[in-house]
Each structure stands twice: as structure tokens, then as C-alpha cells.
Amino acid sequence: MEITNDAIDKLAHLARLEFNGADKESIKQDLTQITAFCEKLNEIDTTGVEPLIYMSTETNILRDDIIVEEITHAEALKNAPKKDSDYFRVPKFLDK
Amino acid sequence: MADYKQYKQQVLSGETTVVRTVQDFLAKAIQQKHLNAFIELWGEESLMRAAQIDLQIAEGKGGKLAGMVIALKDNICYKGHSVTNSSKILKGFESLYSSTVVERIIAEGAVIIGRCNCDEFAMGASNETSAYGPVLNARDNTRVPGGSSGGCTVAVQAGMCHAALGSDTGGSIRQPAAFCGQVGFKPSYGRVSRWGLLSYGSSFDQIGPITSNIYDCALLMEVISGTDGKDATASSNKVEDYTDLQASNKPLRFAYLDTCLNNKGLDEELRTQSFAIFEQLKALGHTVETVEFPYLDYLVPAYYVLTTAEASSNLSRYQGLTYGYRTEEKGDLDSLFKKSRSEGFGREVKRRIMLGTFVLTSDFYDAYYTKAQKVRRLIQESTEKILESYDFIITPTTPSTAFKFGEKTKDPVAMYLADIFTVQANLSGHPAISIPAGVHSNGMPWGIQLMGKQFGEKKLFSFSEELSKIVSP
Numbered sequence: 001m002e003i004t005n006d007a008i009d010k011l012a013h014l015a016r017l018e019f020n021g022a023d024k025e026s027i028k029q030d031l032t033q034i035t036a037f038c039e040k041l042n043e044i045d046t047t048g049v050e051p052l053i054y055m056s057t058e059t060n061i062l063r064d065d066i067i068v069e070e071i072t073h074a075e076a077l078k079n080a081p082k083k084d085s086d087y088f089r090v091p092k093f094l095d096k
Numbered sequence: 097m098a099d100y101k102q103y104k105q106q107v108l109s110g111e112t113t114v115v116r117t118v119q120d121f122l123a124k125a126i127q128q129k130h131l132n133a134f135i136e137l138w139g140e141e142s143l144m145r146a147a148q149i150d151l152q153i154a155e156g157k158g159g160k161l162a163g164m165v166i167a168l169k170d171n172i173c174y175k176g177h178s179v180t181n182s183s184k185i186l187k188g189f190e191s192l193y194s195s196t197v198v199e200r201i202i203a204e205g206a207v208i209i210g211r212c213n214c215d216e217f218a219m220g221a222s223n224e225t226s227a228y229g230p231v232l233n234a235r236d237n238t239r240v241p242g243g244s245s246g247g248c249t250v251a252v253q254a255g256m257c258h259a260a261l262g263s264d265t266g267g268s269i270r271q272p273a274a275f276c277g278q279v280g281f282k283p284s285y286g287r288v289s290r291w292g293l294l295s296y297g298s299s300f301d302q303i304g305p306i307t308s309n310i311y312d313c314a315l316l317m318e319v320i321s322g323t324d325g326k327d328a329t330a331s332s333n334k335v336e337d338y339t340d341l342q343a344s345n346k347p348l349r350f351a352y353l354d355t356c357l358n359n360k361g362l363d364e365e366l367r368t369q370s371f372a373i374f375e376q377l378k379a380l381g382h383t384v385e386t387v388e389f390p391y392l393d394y395l396v397p398a399y400y401v402l403t404t405a406e407a408s409s410n411l412s413r414y415q416g417l418t419y420g421y422r423t424e425e426k427g428d429l430d431s432l433f434k435k436s437r438s439e440g441f442g443r444e445v446k447r448r449i450m451l452g453t454f455v456l457t458s459d460f461y462d463a464y465y466t467k468a469q470k471v472r473r474l475i476q477e478s479t480e481k482i483l484e485s486y487d488f489i490i491t492p493t494t495p496s497t498a499f500k501f502g503e504k505t506k507d508p509v510a511m512y513l514a515d516i517f518t519v520q521a522n523l524s525g526h527p528a529i530s531i532p533a534g535v536h537s538n539g540m541p542w543g544i545q546l547m548g549k550q551f552g553e554k555k556l557f558s559f560s561e562e563l564s565k566i567v568s569p
Contacts, residue, residue, distance in 0.1 A: 014453050034400065037512075038400060049473055079188075081420070081422035
């Protein structure tokens with residue numbers, strides 16, 4: 001199917017990605033080509049076939065609900081690109 | 097290379113030590129740095145660990161993998177060590193915990209030597225999408241090693257470790273194993289815990305070994321398999337003694353897919369050689385028959401719809417806030433997410449996130465995503481049906497030997513088709529192995545793939561051992 005610029009903008013927003021200029025043209029072409037490739041699936045008659053969703057053969061795998069400290073506060077912050085002593089830092093997103 | 101049994105014997109007899117072995121591997125890795133197999137070597141740490149294992153062995157202790165030197169793909173977590181999935185978005189990230197497979201191999205005495213290059217987020221068939229640059233095939237440096245576990249496979253191929261743990265979502269262990277003349281195994285879905293594996297397509301991903309021989313592969317599977325409280329999809333099926341490689345001596349039944357062997361994309365020489373192997377099997381009293389499998393051309397499309405959908409969801413966690421790369425540009429929260437992700441992810445990863453997002457939008461969900469799930473059921477049922485009347489499905493692992501750098505990078509669909517014979521096992525959940533089948537007249541190795549019944553690992557390994565003796569170059 002033909003993928004439009006508008007469709008790319010909408011998808012990019014949903015995926016939290018940005019494409020500009022030549023990148024946008026190229027992702028548009030790629031998606032057009034790949035969706036055409038995937039449309040081949042329509043050749044198969046799947047009337048009455050249930051979608052296969054779960055691959056696991058295990059059912060009702062339960063465990064006791066025990067409180068464990070998996071990681072500490074300091075560990076949780078360790079890999080953050082911006083942080084203060086207690087929190088992840090984010091840009092201001094509420095207006096006063 | 098000698099298998100672990102022989103190596104262990106050499107350590108016990110004093111012919112070598114684990115320390116000396118690690119030193120040799122490290123030296124080879126440094127000497128062959130141009131192959132770009134390792135992103136990071138944990139030299140000092142692995143030598144200290146080796147010294148401890150030498151002591152344990154001397155005291156008559158030491159586990160099932162005592163002294164086995166193992167490399168990890170850069171998507172398997174190891175506490176206190178970097179793991180980046182060969183992506184800029186995770187550069188500098190250090191894991192807070194270990195994957196279940198790492199805990200299990202360490203408990204049995206393995207020495208972890210470093211982490212290996214791969215396609216970014218395991219998305220690729222040539223190891224060309226890595227943020228650290230491509231890995232070179234040690235056999236011919238102008239050719240790709242395959243992917244996505246390219247670094248792991250070259251590390252084993254070039255003698256930089258005994259074995260490696262990779263991950264296989266659509267062929268990422270078996271395809272490079274075939275391209276580099278090694279053994280690669282994709283377990284039954286659920287056989288190995290995925291805890292601590294950076295997720296790509298969660299209903300496809302499995303961790304598995306890459307080794308130089310069948311015994312080591314079976315041994316590693318014995319150690320890493322089994323139920324796990326941290327992964328509800330890890331199977332409670334009993335883990336059998338995979339290293340008991342005794343041949344059954346019973347005639348076996350092999351199915352080959354006519355659509356695969358007579359595929360126009362299959363290299364002519366690989367076709368001829370495959371049929372020659374079938375004749376050898378028949379001469380040994382086995383049955384080799386062609387079966388109908390009408391879905392070959394639909395495997396890769398179904399695979400891409402489903403894995404990209406899962407990836408678009410799994411990779412939403414990389415947002416530039418709690419960990420990973422964060423843009424320098426100023427802006428609001430949404431723009432922080434968008435800029436960090438756009439600057440941090442490479443081209444192929446973005447392409448797959450976009451396709452996955454597309455097939456999950458309400459307008460196209462049924463037409464693409466649900467449709468592919470239905471086709472997946474037909475593929476699984478058809479594969480299951482074949483394996484009801486046959487022990488194994490046998491095919492070449494790949495349609496060609498290792499291709500040249502840049503050969504397929506311009507056309508995503510051509511690259512995706514490199515997985516055509518391997519994705520079936522991931523779509524259906526069956527176990528599959530690639531074993532070295534010989535050398536093509538172009539000088540490159542190729543692999544033969546066996547797919548077995550669900551949780552039929554034991555039988556797969558024991559027959560692979562027999563087959564490897566038949567086809568050994």
C-alpha cells in the first residue's frame with residue numbers, strides 16, 4: 001500500500017520517533033516496500049482460523065506474593081542520564 | 097577444536113590450566129581485534145576467576161562447566177557489566193542483575209570472557225547494523241559472519257573462547273553458525289529462561305549456545321535449560337541428559353520440504369550437496385522423503401509483521417529518562433523522548449519500530465497483525481503435522497553461503513529473506529540446530545539444519561552427533 005507523508009508523521013508520533021528530509025523519504029519507501037511484501041499473507045485463506053497468541057505451553061504459573069527488594073533506590077538511579085539525589089530529572093511539563 | 101570433555105581431561109592431567117587457556121583465548125582475541133567480534137573483553141576478571149576454578153578443580157570440586165570459557169552476546173545481562181545490544185541508545189548502561197542463564201553457567205564453573213558484537217537489538221542477518229561496526233567472517237574478511245549473533249559466532253570460529261551464548265529470534269544463532277562453520281542451537285520455545293535477555297520479539301526469542309561441536313552444545317543446554325520463577329514461559333518439562341549422545345541405531349524418518357529444496361533462491365551447489373546428504377542417510381537405512389509445506393513464501397512476511405509488532409512494544413522502554421542515551425537538545429518531555437530515541441536508535445531498528453507501530457494501529461491491526469497470528473497458527477499446525485510422522489525436518493540452514501559486505505544492505509526485503517529457512521522454527525516454537533555440513537567451492541562453510549519435535553532436544557543432539565560424523569569435511 002501507498003504510505004503517505006501524513007501516515008509517516010502519525011506513525012512516527014505514536015512510536016516517539018522523528019524523521020526529516022531524506023530520512024522521511026527513505027522510511028516512506030521502505031515501509032511501502034515492506035508492507036507490500038507482508039500483504040502476501042492475504043493469499044492465504046484464514047477463515048475460521050484462531051489467531052495464535054501464546055507460544056507457552058505452561059498454564060497458571062503462580063508464585064507466592066513475597067515482598068523482595070530487587071534493586072535499591074541508588075541502583076535504580078544509577079544508569080539515569082540526568083538525576084538528583086532522589087529523582088530522575090525531566091524537563092518541566094506542567095505550566096504554573 | 098577439542099570438546100570440553102577432552103579439555104577437562106587435559107586440565108586434570110596437568111597438561112594445561114584454566115588460567116593458561118584463558119590467557120591463550122585473550123591473546124587470540126587481541127591478535128584478531130580487526131574481526132571486531134568482542135565489544136569488551138573482561139580480561140583481568142576472567143583470569144582471576146580462572147585461577148579460582150583451577151583451585152576448585154585441583155580440590156576435586158568444580159561444576160559441570162568448570163573452566164569452560166564462554167562469551168556472551170551483548171544482549172544478555174550480567175550484573176555489574178555493561179550490556180548495550182550494540183546500540184548507541186544503551187552505551188554505558190550497566191546491568192543491575194544477571195540473567196538466569198548467566199547465573200546458571202557461573203554456578204557450574206564457567207568463565208565469562210567478554211561480551212560480543214551483534215546486530216543492533218539483534219535485528220539483522222549480517223552484523224552490519226551494529227553501532228560498533230561490522231564483524232568480519234574469520235574465514236574470509238570480505239564476507240559477513242551472519243547475524244545477529246555474529247560476534248559470538250566469530251569468537252568461537254576464531255578460537256577466542258570455547259563457546260558463546262547468543263539469542264535466536266528468526267535464525268540469529270543458526271544462520272551465523274552456518275556462515276562460520278560452527279554448531280548453533282535454537283531451543284524449543286520455553287526451554288530456556290529469557291530472564292535477563294534484552295527483549296526483541298518475546299514470543300520468538302530464545303537464548304541458545306554456539307559451539308565448535310555437538311557435545312559442548314548439548315552440555316550447555318543441560319545447564320541453561322529448565323523452569324525459572326522469573327520467566328513464566330520457561331517450561332517445566334523435564335531437562336533430559338542431553339550429553340548422552342548414544343546413537344539410537346534405529347532407522348529414522350526425515351522430511352524435507354520440496355518448496356525449500358527446489359526454491360529458486362537456493363544456491364545450486366547447496367541443493368546438490370543437500371541431496372547428496374539425503375542419499376547418505378538413505379544408504380544408512382533412514383527414510384528421507386519430500387513433504388508438502390505450502391507456507392514457505394509466507395514465513396518471512398508473517399515473521400516480520402509479528403516480531404516488529406512485539407519489538408515496537410518492547411523497545412518503547414528506551415526513552416532517554418530512566419537509563420540509556422538522552423538527547424542534549426532542550427525541549428519538552430515528548431520531544432525528549434522523540435529526540436533521544438531518534439538519535440539513539442539506528443536505521444534498521446527505527447524501520448522495524450515503524451513497521452511494528454503500523455501493524456498495531458487500529459486501522460491495520462486486523463489486516464496485518466491478526467492475519468499474521470492466524471497464519472502463524474497454520475504454520476505451527478502444518479509443522480506439527482509433519483513432525484507427527486517424521487523425526488526431523490532437514491534443510492540447508494541458509495539459501496546461500498556468507499555474502500559480501502554491502503550486498504544486501506540497500507534492500508531490506510533481500511536481507512530479510514536470508515532467514516527464509518530458519519524462521520519456521522521460531523514461528524512454530526520447535527527446536528532446531530545448524531551443524532557444519534562442509535565447504536562450498538567458493539571456500540565458505542555451509543550448514544545443514546535439523547528441526548525436531550517440541551522439547552525433542554535430546555533426540556536432536558544425539559542424531560546431530562551421528563550426522564556430524566557423516567558430513568564432517
